[in-house]
Amino acid sequence: MSSGRLLGGIVAALALVACSSAGTPSETVVQSTVAETLATIVETTTTSGLQPGDTIPREDVPPLALYLAAIDRGLMGTAYEGDVYLDPDGYVNVGLLFCSLLDADVPPTGVLESYVAALEAESDQLSDDDLLLGGVILGASVQLICPDYLDLLLDLADG
DSSP: OOHHHHHHHHHHHHHHHHHTSTTOOOHHHHHHHHHHHHHHHHHHHHHSOOOTTOOOOGGGSOHHHHHHHHHHHHTTTSTTTTGGGTSHHHHHHHHHHHHHHHHTTOOHHHHHHHHHHHHHHHOSOOOHHHHHHHHHHHHHHHHHTOGGGHHHHHHHHHO
């Protein structure tokens, strides 16, 4: 299963849960946010005046660029290695959706259970890489998109 199809299915299934909660962003707002962020990434990287080999200070890197890099690193050695850059919008949408679920008081375990249910609706067989993908996206989302929930994720890891 391609990552685009997988992420599309996850976004569609989880959108039903997220949109049913009050105060969650609509798909249009999410798409607009993604487009604006990606435009900022392009503008930052093309107008910075950096030379090859220069290091960009972390504070100058947009949070969603860091988010995508974190996912890419977390998926090394899996079937999804490198896919984050083939469909960055899909990965960003899933991350924003995970944060929306957390905003709606769904605990991290509930977010992952919803993710697994969405995967099971798409395919009868889930691989370890499919399951790891959800954990990596949730971890990167909480760390870089909605850090207010970091304590919930740390409690989950400790428990």
